Amino acid sequence: EDKVVQSPLSLVVHEGDTVTLNCSYEVTNFRSLLWYKQEKKAPTFLFMLTSSGIEKKSGRLSSILDKKELFSILNITATQTGDSAVYLCAVASSSGTYKYIFGTGTRLKVLA
Amino acid sequence: NAGVTQTPKFQVLKTGQSMTLQCAQDMNHNSMYWYRQDPGMGLRLIYYSASEGTTDKGEVPNGYNVSRLNKREFSLRLESAAPSQTSVYFCASSLWASGYNEQFFGPGTRLTVL
Numbered sequence: 001e002d003k004v005v006q007s008p009l010s011l012v013v014h015e016g017d018t019v020t021l022n023c024s025y026e027v028t029n030f031r032s033l034l035w036y037k038q039e040k041k042a043p044t045f046l047f048m049l050t051s052s053g054i055e056k057k058s059g060r061l062s063s064i065l066d067k068k069e070l071f072s073i074l075n076i077t078a079t080q081t082g083d084s085a086v087y088l089c090a091v092a093s094s095s096g097t098y099k100y101i102f103g104t105g106t107r108l109k110v111l112a
Numbered sequence: 113n114a115g116v117t118q119t120p121k122f123q124v125l126k127t128g129q130s131m132t133l134q135c136a137q138d139m140n141h142n143s144m145y146w147y148r149q150d151p152g153m154g155l156r157l158i159y160y161s162a163s164e165g166t167t168d169k170g171e172v173p174n175g176y177n178v179s180r181l182n183k184r185e186f187s188l189r190l191e192s193a194a195p196s197q198t199s200v201y202f203c204a205s206s207l208w209a210s211g212y213n214e215q216f217f218g219p220g221t222r223l224t225v226l
Contacts, residue, residue: 102156
């Protein structure tokens with residue numbers, strides 16, 4: 001059965017801290033891994049990773065994929081209160097039928 | 113450019129009632145999706161439409177039907193609502209259903225079935 005597991009489930013840090021969020025997966029016919037940020041409403045896209053070892057970076061956020069060990073990490077440096085959200089990891093696979101499999105998310109709270 | 117829009121934002125139904133959730137996108141995307149999100153369960157795919165004129169079941173299709181009305185619009189219908197369908201419903205779209213395109217999500221519909 002395909003699955004995506006995120007850890008930790010929740011995390012509380014102080015402003016300025018660096019956090020690492022984890023996403024491991026077991027899926028057939030891997031296509032891509034995506035990270036989303038979800039505040040009160042709709043998830044918003046952060047990164048899409050398709051190749052191992054190539055870091056994607058956007059400001060204080062960065063992510064990397066390891067297709068051999070089947071995981072990805074999302075790093076956030078110098079955290080701010082605006083980073084408080086649920087971070088979702090999703091894996092796209094195509095094995096007969098198309099699908100995206102989402103993890104349950106990591107809830108991050110950044111304290112001032 | 114509104115992106116993905118959904119109506120209604122909130123809805124309360126009684127068991128057995130029916131309703132249709134509407135979704136539209138103005139990004140000229142070919143693929144559209146319906147998800148439900150429940151506490152501790154993540155997002156689960158209900159149905160998707162890889163292109164206009166096609167629809168396919170996702171992970172949790174029972175109790176739902178969909179219609180891809182045209183390239184812009186994709187509706188989700190609950191024929192006889194049950195309390196187990198209480199959830200937040202998100203519509204999403206992507207350029208293609210290839211697994212190599214990010215999905216853009218609508219603001220969600222919070223549905224309560226009593």
